Amino acid sequence: MMVFLFFLFLNSVLGVLAENCDSCVDSGKTWCVEYSECYKTSNSSCTTQIDLRLNCPTLPKFEYDDEFVRSQIWVMLNAVMSKNPQLCFDNQLPTMKLYKRREVNCSEKYENVTCAGYTAYDTTKKVIAIVFRGAIGQNQVKDMTEKRDKFGLKSGFNVTNGKILAFVHEYAMKLLNDGMKQDLIELKRDYPDFELWVNGISLGSNLAWAIATWIVDNGLYKPDDMKIIVMGAFRPGDYAFASWLTETFPYNFHVLHRSDPVSYLPRYLPVFNKTVFWPKTEVWYNNNMIPGEPFHVCQQADGDYCSALMKSSTPDDLDHLYYFNIDINRWGPDGCPKNISAYGQP
Ligand SMILES: *[C@@H]1O[C@H](CO)[C@@H](O)[C@H](O)[C@H]1NC(C)=O
Ligand SMILES: *[C@@H]1O[C@H](CO)[C@@H](O)[C@H](O)[C@H]1NC(C)=O
Ligand SMILES: *[C@@H]1O[C@H](CO)[C@@H](O)[C@H](O)[C@H]1NC(C)=O
Ligand SMILES: *[C@@H]1O[C@H](CO)[C@@H](O)[C@H](O)[C@H]1NC(C)=O
Ligand SMILES: *[C@@H]1O[C@H](CO)[C@@H](O)[C@H](O)[C@H]1NC(C)=O
Ligand SMILES: *[C@@H]1O[C@H](CO)[C@@H](O)[C@H](O)[C@H]1NC(C)=O
Numbered sequence: 001m002m003v004f005l006f007f008l009f010l011n012s013v014l015g016v017l018a019e020n021c022d023s024c025v026d027s028g029k030t031w032c033v034e035y036s037e038c039y040k041t042s043n044s045s046c047t048t049q050i051d052l053r054l055n056c057p058t059l060p061k062f063e064y065d066d067e068f069v070r071s072q073i074w075v076m077l078n079a080v081m082s083k084n085p086q087l088c089f090d091n092q093l094p095t096m097k098l099y100k101r102r103e104v105n106c107s108e109k110y111e112n113v114t115c116a117g118y119t120a121y122d123t124t125k126k127v128i129a130i131v132f133r134g135a136i137g138q139n140q141v142k143d144m145t146e147k148r149d150k151f152g153l154k155s156g157f158n159v160t161n162g163k164i165l166a167f168v169h170e171y172a173m174k175l176l177n178d179g180m181k182q183d184l185i186e187l188k189r190d191y192p193d194f195e196l197w198v199n200g201i202s203l204g205s206n207l208a209w210a211i212a213t214w215i216v217d218n219g220l221y222k223p224d225d226m227k228i229i230v231m232g233a234f235r236p237g238d239y240a241f242a243s244w245l246t247e248t249f250p251y252n253f254h255v256l257h258r259s260d261p262v263s264y265l266p267r268y269l270p271v272f273n274k275t276v277f278w279p280k281t282e283v284w285y286n287n288n289m290i291p292g293e294p295f296h297v298c299q300q301a302d303g304d305y306c307s308a309l310m311k312s313s314t315p316d317d318l319d320h321l322y323y324f325n326i327d328i329n330r331w332g333p334d335g336c337p338k339n340i341s342a343y344g345q346p
Contacts, residue, residue, distance in 0.1 A: 021056035033057055048305065054243050054280060057299035061250040064283050064297050069255060073229045074324045076120075077201045080133040081332030085118050088336035095124040099187055104178040106171050109146075110139035115171045117200075117207065119183040126194045128187045130180070130211065134202030134232070134328075143167075144203070152272040153238055156210070157217040159248075162241025164210055165276070171203075172210040180211075188220060196221050198228045201328065202262070202320065205233030205254065209245060209279075216248065228252040228281075232320050234262050235276035235302065242277035242301060254281040256307045257289060257323050261315035263307040278302040286310075288345050289324045318345060 024031040024038035031038055032046035042049055050056055075092040079085035080101075089096040099119040107113035116133040135141060147167035154166040187194075196215070200208035208230050215221050228249050236242070245252065256263060268275050282298035284306045298306035321328055322345040331343045 021050055022053055025051055025053050025056065031056065048300075050300070050303075052239070052301075052303070054239065054246060054277065055300040055303050055305070058280065059297065059299060060253070060281075064253055064295070066295060069229055069253070070289075070291065070324050073197070073199055074326070075336055076129055076131050076197070076199050077204070077231065077323075078326070078328055078332030078336050079120075080116060080118060080131050080201075080204065081328060082335060084335075085120065085131075088332060089120070091336045091338055093122070096120055096122045096127075096129075100179065100183045102175055102179050102183070104174045106174060107139065107143040110143050112137060113140045113143045115175050115203075115207070117175055117180060117204070119180065119187055121187055121191060121194065123191070126191070127197055128184075128191060128194045129197040129199065130184060130208075131197075132175075132200035132204030132207040132211070134200075134204045140203075148269070149271050152269065153274055153276075157213050159217045160213065160241060160244035162237055162239075162244045163274075164213075164237035164241050165206065168203075168206045168210050168236065172207050172214065175207065176211065176214065184215075184220065196226045198226055199230060200233075201231045201323075202233070205230030206236050209233070209236050212249065213245075223249045226251065229255070230281075231255040231323055232257065232260050232262050233278070234265055235267060235278050237276060238274060239277050242279045245279035246281070246301060252279065252281045253283050254278065255323065256282055256284045257319045258284075258286050258307075259310050259313060259316040260307065260319045261317060262320065263310060264315045267302065282306050288322075 019038050021031040029038050029040055030042050031050040032043060033048035034046055075088055079088035085101055086098040097120060099121055101118035103114045103116040106115040118131055120129045144167055148165060151166035153163035154169060155163045156169040198208045198212045212228050216223055233254055278301055280301035284296045284298055287293040296306060325345050326340055326343045
């Protein structure tokens with residue numbers, strides 16, 4: 001009897017060891033998260049099913065810090081909306097100093113399509129920051145959409161065999177070549193031991209991921225010395241690129257607000273027969289992001305999980321423009337005043 005029980009026990013232990021999510025999906029089957037079981041086909045009694053290794057549940061190495069992202073990174077992202085980011089720093093982050101803001105013409109075809117970003121540094125926090133703005137205006141949306149459908153994905157970097165959206169690579173290189181490359185090199189020279197924050201919102205998030213890749217490609221910083229925090233990003237590239245981003249940067253968070261339309265953008269690009277993915281970085285707030293409201297650190301990368309579960313409802317454009325219950329189109333341009341009560345989400 002004891003021997004029999006022992007074998008049962010051993011069997012279940014070995015069963016668990018042999019059958020985990022990675023080995024399950026590698027053998028072409030479907031992993032069920034609720035039951036920790038591997039099925040030959042998808043199983044309707046299971047809510048969270050995994051069929052890609054990138055989506056096997058894991059938690060990030062670092063804890064997500066709502067207070068840090070809300071009080072500091074969100075200010076950095078609003079500051080890029082102003083021609084003078086220093087106004088936001090003076091009101092909210094008094095030890096942060098602007099190094100240079102850059103704005104380049106990003107379209108050969110349309111008027112008033114620019115890409116923007118800045119570098120900054122803080123000798124108290126020992127931080128250098130590089131921050132990117134989102135798209136502005138219908139002309140930029142047209143420029144992006146046309147270039148996406150014309151140029152698709154490209155392999156832009158040697159450190160990864162993954163491919164990124166070609167127009168994001170083009171925009172990123174324009175900003176780097178217009179002076180951001182030099183700005184970053186100068187700051188690194190002056191403050192070699194500081195950590196590097198790489199931040200962006202919307203299109204700026206995708207520029208941030210592209211430039212973080214460029215930075216590692218060029219050996220400027222090690223991933224361990226970088227903190228990537230972006231918000232409202234669209235899917236940056238193919239499966240290999242999303243996997244590379246996931247594996248390479250231990251501190252890499254993508255904050256998503258409730259029904260932000262970026263979650264609803266198609267993963268499949270029919271013109272190129274390619275599927276694009278987010279890396280495993282999502283932190284989803286299914287609320288107005290008021291202080292104290294909960295968030296969900298997503299254990300999957302991209303599929304029917306977390307924010308993408310909202311796909312049965314309608315996207316809400318306001319959830320792209322308001323993060324942390326502040327209107328990015330007004331607070332940043334106003335210089336991030338201390339009294340935020342006029343900027344909340346209706
Ligand atoms: C589906 O999952 C249930 C619950 O684990 C299990 O009993 C059933 O055998 C599964 N069906 C298939 C076809 O795998
Ligand atoms: C950007 O460049 C294009 C093509 O050279 C030009 O038509 C457009 O006016 C420029 N835009 C700005 C804001 O300079
Ligand atoms: C471009 O910007 C200028 C200056 O703000 C403005 O006068 C012009 O109407 C804009 N053009 C378009 C096509 O939006
Ligand atoms: C990437 O590879 C290309 C082609 O081999 C080479 O010309 C380029 O210098 C490399 N870039 C870096 C940053 O190593
Ligand atoms: C699309 O891509 C998939 C996977 O790479 C491939 O199996 C399929 O044949 C492609 N379809 C077309 C129409 O090229
Ligand atoms: C903050 O702004 C609101 C709305 O603009 C105003 O009503 C309120 O008096 C302000 N509070 C303080 C403390 O200045």
